[in-house]
Amino acid sequence: MAILPISVARVPTLLSSRVVTSNLNRTNLDLLNLQTQLTTGRQVNRSSDDPVRASVISVVDNRLRAIDQQKRNLTHASTVLNSLDDAIGGAGGLQDRVRSALSIASGQIDSDAVGRAAQIVNVDSIISSIFATANGEFDGVHYFGGSTPGTAPLVEFGGGYRYVGRGSGLLTDLGLGQDIPITIGGDNAVGETSARLRSTLDLDPGLTSGTKLRDLSGARGLGVATGVVRFQFGAGPQAEVDLSQAQTIGDVATRLTAAVRQYETDNGVTVLGPGGIAVSGGSLQINIAAGGSLALSDITGGTTAADLGLTTAPFTPVSALGGDLRPRLTLETPLSAIASLPSPLGQIRIRQSSGQGSTFRDVDLSSATTIDEVRNLIEASGQGVRVSINDAGTGINVYNEVSGRRLSIEEVAGGANTASQLGIRSLDFSTATADFNGGRGVGIIDGVTDPVTGTVSATLNTDFRVTLGNGQFFDVDLRPQDMATVQTVIDRINAAAATAVTAGSIPAGSFNATLGDGPNGFVFQDLTSLGTMKIDRLNNSAAAEDLGLVGGTYDATSATFVGTDRAGVRINNLLSDLIDLRDALNASDRNGITIAGERLQQSGDRLLAAHALVGTYGQRVNDATDRIEEREVLDLSIRSNLQDLDYTEASVRFNQLQNQLTASLQSAAAISQRSLLDFLR
Numbered sequence: 089m090a091i092l093p094i095s096v097a098r099v100p101t102l103l104s105s106r107v108v109t110s111n112l113n114r115t116n117l118d119l120l121n122l123q124t125q126l127t128t129g130r131q132v133n134r135s136s137d138d139p140v141r142a143s144v145i146s147v148v149d150n151r152l153r154a155i156d157q158q159k160r161n162l163t164h165a166s167t168v169l170n171s172l173d174d175a176i177g178g179a180g181g182l183q184d185r186v187r188s189a190l191s192i193a194s195g196q197i198d199s200d201a202v203g204r205a206a207q208i209v210n211v212d213s214i215i216s217s218i219f220a221t222a223n224g225e226f227d228g229v230h231y232f233g234g235s236t237p238g239t240a241p242l243v244e245f246g247g248g249y250r251y252v253g254r255g256s257g258l259l260t261d262l263g264l265g266q267d268i269p270i271t272i273g274g275d276n277a278v279g280e281t282s283a284r285l286r287s288t289l290d291l292d293p294g295l296t297s298g299t300k301l302r303d304l305s306g307a308r309g310l311g312v313a314t315g316v317v318r319f320q321f322g323a324g325p326q327a328e329v330d331l332s333q334a335q336t337i338g339d340v341a342t343r344l345t346a347a348v349r350q351y352e353t354d355n356g357v358t359v360l361g362p363g364g365i366a367v368s369g370g371s372l373q374i375n376i377a378a379g380g381s382l383a384l385s386d387i388t389g390g391t392t393a394a395d396l397g398l399t400t401a402p403f404t405p406v407s408a409l410g411g412d413l414r415p416r417l418t419l420e421t422p423l424s425a426i427a428s429l430p431s432p433l434g435q436i437r438i439r440q441s442s443g444q445g446s447t448f449r450d451v452d453l454s455s456a457t458t459i460d461e462v463r464n465l466i467e468a469s470g471q472g473v474r475v476s477i478n479d480a481g482t483g484i485n486v487y488n489e490v491s492g493r494r495l496s497i498e499e500v501a502g503g504a505n506t507a508s509q510l511g512i513r514s515l516d517f518s519t520a521t522a523d524f525n526g527g528r529g530v531g532i533i534d535g536v537t538d539p540v541t542g543t544v545s546a547t548l549n550t551d552f553r554v555t556l557g558n559g560q561f562f563d564v565d566l567r568p569q570d571m572a573t574v575q576t577v578i579d580r581i582n583a584a585a586a587t588a589v590t591a592g593s594i595p596a597g598s599f600n601a602t603l604g605d606g607p608n609g610f611v612f613q614d615l616t617s618l619g620t621m622k623i624d625r626l627n628n629s630a631a632a633e634d635l636g637l638v639g640g641t642y643d644a645t646s647a648t649f650v651g652t653d654r655a656g657v658r659i660n661n662l663l664s665d666l667i668d669l670r671d672a673l674n675a676s677d678r679n680g681i682t683i684a685g686e687r688l689q690q691s692g693d694r695l696l697a698a699h700a701l702v703g704t705y706g707q708r709v710n711d712a713t714d715r716i717e718e719r720e721v722l723d724l725s726i727r728s729n730l731q732d733l734d735y736t737e738a739s740v741r742f743n744q745l746q747n748q749l750t751a752s753l754q755s756a757a758a759i760s761q762r763s764l765l766d767f768l769r
Contacts, residue, residue, distance in 0.1 A: 108756040172231040193685030234273035248492035251281040287483025288518040289511025295367040297338030307397035307411035315392040416481025419460035434504035440493040443671025492667030494656030501606035515608035515655040517575040526658035531630035551631035557619030562588030608653035617647040662691040
């Protein structure tokens with residue numbers, strides 16, 4: 089007789105049936121899971137399979153997805169940088185074009201006019217090819233487009249070229265918090281993208297009620313920190329006013345007035361006079377009632393009163409002004425707050441010129457009421473200029489953005505000297521001579537010695553001769569100390585004329601050097617009015633030409649000689665150099681060809697630096713790719729260890745489960761055949 093285990097034999101049939109069924113189901117479920125693992129090759133297919141492993145695998149999967157995106161970024165970056173590298177240093181790239189232009193410049197210095205004219209076509213071809221290269225793209229990315237690579241960065245404008253891209257470069261993610269640009273701005277390769285006409289005047293705006301506290305340098309030169317201010321009238325009690333929420337000078341005046349008026353009510357005194365608290369120039373003004381004295385101070389640790397210029401001395405009826413808060417010029421500054429400006433403003437003339445001629449536009453500023461409106465009117469002139477506040481917040485700068493063109497800002501004849509009053513006339517008395525000729529300055533002869541005596545010779549150091557209409561003349565010797573500004577040059581020329589008067593070389597009152605009201609250029613007045621004035625170079629000095637005196641015009645009606653403007657603002661870049669070379673060849677200007685060649689050499693040096701920079705970016709991309717691939721291999725290994733199935737182990741276990749299932753079925757069959765009679769026997 090078969091003997092069943094007590095655990096099975098001594099239970100009801102239903103219970104034993106359920107136990108057997110549960111065991112069979114568990115075995116079948118294990119077989120199902122194992123078959124799924126064998127099919128997918130993974131030992132973890134659901135979070136419920138192994139929650140700990142599934143969590144780690146999820147983290148690794150996210151890392152691998154990020155790596156995959158970074159690899160795509162780097163592949164794209166590498167392709168763009170390779171295209172950029174070819175555009176700069178490849179066959180037919182920018183460097184090749186510069187070498188071709190340098191060859192033309194060096195070969196045409198001693199050539200004749202016919203030979204130079206023949207090379208103009210070649211220079212034009214080089215300019216066109218550089219224009220095309222600068223607008224080159226890969227997969228919709230203009231690699232010279234800076235941070236705006238979606239549009240062509242260079243456009244033709246008024247006979248020159250304007251760079252319209254913005255920013256230094258489009259960044260790509262290298263991982264580990266590192267980014268590099270895969271495009272470069274125009275200033276990295278072709279040179280500068282704009283040239284600045286610096287303000288020569290501190291406009292010194294005054295305070296208005298709308299002046300923001302953040303736009304103040306403050307009485308201490310450290311800005312204005314808002315907080316609590318303490319005040320005391322005479323020997324009376326102290327009181328405080330909270331200025332921490334003040335945003336403008338008007339807010340300060342309103343809060344101070346309210347606090348003082350409350351003080352008057354609380355203490356039965358009269359503090360403020362009829363003028364109350366207002367602004368005057370660059371300071372707060374507090375009008376005090378007769379016989380009174382109002383002292384303001386800071387609480388411990390505060391600086392608000394000192395920053396607002398309120399602590400210098402007590403305010404009295406005869407001392408109503410605080411310290412100068414030195415408000416900075418902003419686009420919101422009303423013109424009425426600038427005491428040096430007339431109201432309304434007049435006209436200015438914006439001129440763009442090159443060897444091919446010039447164009448100008450007169451801009452009427454009479455409708456402007458703020459600096460921002462002045463900016464908008466100037467930028468709307470269509471002359472390719474941009475206006476901004478200078479870094480010091482004292483004046484406005486005008487930027488020339490057209491390569492190959494020189495920007496000049498002039499007065500309109502008979503006007504109100506508006507350009508000078510705004511500090512933006514390109515050739516003004518305060519203009520530095522170092523800014524002449526695109527930053528080359530003015531060349532003079534100095535310190536030349538007589539070869540016979542070995543001493544410095546005054547005759548050999550003169551720079552140019554001024555011949556009046558009556559045939560009399562005087563010579564000008566410019567010294568290094570005379571070359572600071574236009575004013576110092578004018579002073580030296582007038583001093584030379586005065587010396588000639590003393591020596592009897594020219595009549596008294598026959599000559600005066602100045603600047604004119606109208607087109608830019610030195611103005612020589614010939615008060616003899618007997619004929620045409622002439623300017624001649626001496627000792628091979630470049631001074632007369634660099635100052636714009638060679639090639640000037642004589643107006644017989646006014647008996648004045650007007651020089652040309654050599655202080656125009658030029659963009660120092662490759663396209664400007666090539667256009668200058670073309671213009672010099674067209675004019676058969678030997679000196680101009682030499683200067684253009686020197687500048688092209690500098691442009692070539694910039695291209696070498698840009699090429700090296702692109703090479704550095706490319707190497708960083710390659711290094712980043714190697715690092716990411718190493719990280720990917722490591723993460724794949726980790727995920728494999730956590731997720732991938734060991735087929736040998738799984739096969740053995742599958743066989744075991746099959747045997748287990750067979751045994752379970754046989755046991756179940758045996759158990760199900762037992763009845764009550766088996767227990768009674």
